[in-house]
Amino acid sequence: MADHHPTGLKRWLFTTNHKDIGSMYLWFSFVMFIIGGAMAMVIRAELYQPGLQFVDPNFFNSMTTMHGLIMVFGAVMPSMVGLANWLIPMQIGAPDMALPRMNNWSFWILPFAFTLLLSSLFMDGGAPNFGWTFYAPLSTTYGPPSTDFFILGVHMMGISSIMGAINVIVTVFNMRAPGMTLMKMPLFVWTWVITAFLLIMVMPVLAGAVTMMLTDRHFGTSFFDAAGGGDPVLFQHIFWFFGHPEVYIMILPAFGVASEIIPAFARKKLFGYSSMVYATASIALLSFVVWAHHMFTVGMPVAGELFFMIATMLIAVPTGVKVFNWVATMWQGSMTFETPMLFAIAFVILFTIGGFSGVMLAMAPVDFQYHDTYFVVAHFHYVLFPGAIFGTTAAVYYWLPKWTGKMYNEKLGKLHFWLSMIFVNLTFFPMHFSGLAGMPRRIPDYNMMFADFNQLASIGAFGLGLTQILFLAILIKTIWGKAEKSSDKPWDGATGLEWEQLPCPAPYHTFDTPPKVS
Amino acid sequence: MAIRRKFFAGLTALVSFVLSGAAQATAELNMRPGVTETSLEAFELHMAVIWVMTGIAVVVFGLMIYSMIFHRKSKNPTPATWSHSTTVEFIWTIIPFIILIALTIPAVKLLIKMEDASDPDMSVVVTGSQWKWHYKYMEHDIEFFSNLATPQQRENFSLEEAQNNPNYLLDVDNELVLPANKKVRFLMTADDVIHSWWVPELAVKKDAIPGFINETWTQVPTPGTYRGQCTELCGKWHGFMPVVVKVVTETEFDDWVAQKKEEKIAAEKAAAEAAAQSWEMDKLMELGKTVYDAKCAACHMQNGAGVPPTFPALKGSAMAIEADQINAHIDIVVNGKAGTAMAAFGNQLTDAEIAAVVTYERNAWGNDTGEKVQPADIQAFKAGN
Known part of the structure; x- marks a missing residue:
């Protein structure tokens, strides 16, 4: 059958093709990554040395807020949805996502949502300036007028995420090729199904939180205002009930990516497939009962603090299982170190460092010293940048030949890796030290005693930012420039339907008839 | 085997080098142990976790590095085929x-200890507001505000300042003075948004939440000055509201309390005298500018332009120009404006200071109303309030 392949602008506006939509998600997230990254550069420039050099403290707060919101909701989450769109139908042998029109809609909401959010930068009173966690009452009674645009923006992102999640669940449960039983699915599909359930559970909670903010701001309610019988801490409970599973929403698909790439380049089957699945599910379940570990200083009863401390530490067990399984997959393999493998190994090592600081932060009596310092900033950037973003980067390099039929330049890919690896550590490792020395987060100016580590972090950040421009150049060169054609199976250890039964590039429509699954 | 042995020897050398380096530079790289019993215990626990994590890191990353070296395709062309082991x-x-x-057992013990604020020797109410702390000693009838020593204006914060002042951003006008060896209970609350009161060397960090009271405590054995900062994002000047605790011996503390009481009586007397006078315009303007720069300029800016719409302009504002709004103007300074960042200054400033700052706002920056507000007007307003 000839490919039905529309062209021009309408192709992208009206497409219901999972590959087109996947590409749009990925490019959208890259644009957001650059915008959010530019904001990080403003932050690091201001923090390069003590004193207020470039920006007003209020604008600095807007930058930290918008950087967080854009990276979480604009860069990391859409990039994962983009990968899901491209890969899940091919990996389970389905012709497309189950709900293609909804798929189109869930993508096209995003540019509007982020236009709304970004437009707040140009409004009177400035952009949201209360941190990406938007604690009440700083974000309600004291929020700038643009907060309402932020609320509407978050609602739209939430709708988009929920629809994306529904699509993944419906696709995976209904459209698997005959013989593709649940326990034969690639780990990436598994991690995404679990992520999708998390999304469906918690995005409505976030929507509830911002709706309560809206009514507190304009319609006379006092959910988060003690003067009217409400409670500012209630906001934090609701936010983190969303926020902690959100952390896993961002990282679980990256776990899936690592579980695909490491076996491929170790030329050895993934160790402990079923324990990987169970570990992922345990992490997801535990993520619902640990939220208040973000709130050890709000004055909870000791019993509450003990519960959340112990439950949080338990997460280290299934997470540890995953890390050990990756190491065991590498053990006695026959490894080569192409760019995707380098990013995947760095992901395991650096994510684990973030896990170590996570265990430290879980211990409430010591957390009183770490809480809201740069130690926390170091911790979550270790799990997000070399965690989630390295995971996505590894995935892009790994599946790029499948998507485009062309091979990226291996030398440039390795250069991108090594520069990223050096700069990501130069940026975020010193933050552990400034945090331990006592530097609070979200401050635009600081005492001289924090100067050395901040300068290092700033230098690292500028390098890390520039390095990602190299990534853009590599992608452009591979997709539109002169690049080597890829063979149908460029990675000899790669397994799965997309590598074994489809050519490179994968045709516009794949698996019109279900494949045979061995 | 020889390569393997060399590799391990190298690894051991590297690890010991890194660790000895870390040990020499402990002061800069690590958490400060602090001075209280709880802070020392928290530090010990912190070190214990660090070592456990380092141990796990050495084992896991060591295995990965070993595997990357010896299980690469050039060394091990045929991969193993196992992929499962229930035992392992x-x-x-x-x-x-x-x-x-x-790790949990000592953490639970320490947590229970840290959260036990019962049987204190004295209590201090700590109230956070944008962007200063207020301390009220429950047993001593003493209360005062504690502001950053430098007024919160952009031009005061520069690299030169930071280099010249070892306590840059960590110095206040009035420190919280506490006696050594006494169990002090802190009752935390806030006037506007959530703040968080942190002194690293005491290992005390607790959120100050508007409308709620949190409890924590400390007992400091050694006199000294301990500095910290607000650790919960609380708006524009969040990075500029330090916490400074000065711990003194018990006798010094008693002297300080006596001195504070005398000062309070003297201040009340001076305020009454000042309020009884009729003030000249230039005196009002002079005091008004001092008060304005210290208390108002952080939001309304030194030139009165504010940062609308969050912090309205006073320059050209109807309230500061129109004669029939003079009472509304006094009202907003004395009582603040609910639901906004505008705090109530009725108890923070004397009547003379309020009169002066209102006069200043009505005459500075081209507002030029020529109107004078006298301390007596403020007294009259408060009486009729």
Whole structure:
């Protein structure tokens, strides 16, 4: 059958093709990554040395807020949805996502949502300036007028995420090729199904939180205002009930990516497939009962603090299982170190460092010293940048030949890796030290005693930012420039339907008839 | 085998080098142990976790590096085919579990101790507001505000300042003075948004939440000055509201309390005298500018332009120009404006200071109303309030 392949602008506006939509998600997230990254550069420039050099403290707060919101909701989450769109139908042998029109809609909401959010930068009173966690009452009674645009923006992102999640669940449960039983699915599909359930559970909670903010701001309610019988801490409970599973929403698909790439380049089957699945599910379940570990200083009863401390530490067990399984997959393999493998190994090592600081932060009596310092900033950037973003980067390099039929330049890919690896550590490792020395987060100016580590972090950040421009150049060169054609199976250890039964590039429509699954 | 041995020798050398380096530079790289019993215990626990994590890191990353060197395609062309071992998986589920239990036990003990604020020798109410702290000694009838020593204006914060002032951003006008060896209970609350009161060397960090009271405590054995900062984002000048605790011996503390009481009586007397006078315009303007720069300029800016719409302009504002709004103007300064960042200054400033700052706002920056507000007007307003 000839490919039905529309062209021009309408192709992208009206497409219901999972590959087109996947590409749009990925490019959208890259644009957001650059915008959010530019904001990080403003932050690091201001923090390069003590004193207020470039920006007003209020604008600095807007930058930290918008950087967080854009990276979480604009860069990391859409990039994962983009990968899901491209890969899940091919990996389970389905012709497309189950709900293609909804798929189109869930993508096209995003540019509007982020236009709304970004437009707040140009409004009177400035952009949201209360941190990406938007604690009440700083974000309600004291929020700038643009907060309402932020609320509407978050609602739209939430709708988009929920629809994306529904699509993944419906696709995976209904459209698997005959013989593709649940326990034969690639780990990436598994991690995404679990992520999708998390999304469906918690995005409505976030929507509830911002709706309560809206009514507190304009319609006379006092959910988060003690003067009217409400409670500012209630906001934090609701936010983190969303926020902690959100952390896993961002990282679980990256776990899936690592579980695909490491076996491929170790030329050895993934160790402990079923324990990987169970570990992922345990992490997801535990993520619902640990939220208040973000709130050890709000004055909870000791019993509450003990519960959340112990439950949080338990997460280290299934997470540890995953890390050990990756190491065991590498053990006695026959490894080569192409760019995707380098990013995947760095992901395991650096994510684990973030896990170590996570265990430290879980211990409430010591957390009183770490809480809201740069130690926390170091911790979550270790799990997000070399965690989630390295995971996505590894995935892009790994599946790029499948998507485009062309091979990226291996030398440039390795250069991108090594520069990223050096700069990501130069940026975020010193933050552990400034945090331990006592530097609070979200401050635009600081005492001289924090100067050395901040300068290092700033230098690292500028390098890390520039390095990602190299990534853009590599992608452009591979997709539109002169690049080597890829063979149908460029990675000899790669397994799965997309590598074994489809050519490179994968045709516009794949698996019109279900494949045979061995 | 020789290569393997060399590799391990190299690894051991590297690890010991890194660790000895870390040990020499402990002061800069690590958490400060602090001075209280709880802070020392928290530090010990912190070090214990660091070592456990370092140990796990050495084992796990060591295995990965070993594998990357010896299980690469050039060294090991045929990969193994195993992909499962229930025994091994069981072991590496149980071992982390045991390690975590070992870490949890001391943590639980310490947590329970840190959260026990019962039987204090004295209590201090700590109230956070944008962007200063207020301390009220329950037993001593003393209360005062504690502001950043430098007024919160952009031009005061520069690299030169930071280099010249070792306590840059960590110095206040009035320190919280506490007696050594007494169990002090802190009752935390806030006037506007959530703040968080942190002194690293005491290992005390607690959120100050508007409308609620949190409890924490400390007992400092050694006199000294301990500095910290607000650790919960609380708006524009969040990075500029330090916490400074000065711990003194018990006799010094008693002297300080006596001195504070005398000062209070003297201040009340001076305020009454000042309020009884009729003030000249230039005196009002002079005092008004001092008060304005210290208390108002952080939001309304020195030139009165504000940062609308969050912080309205006073320059050209109807309230500061129109004669029939003079009472509304006094009202907003005395009582603040609910639901906004505008705080009530009725109890923070004397009547003369309020009169002066209102006069200043009505005559500075081209507002030029020529109107004078006298301390007596403020007294009259408060009486009729």
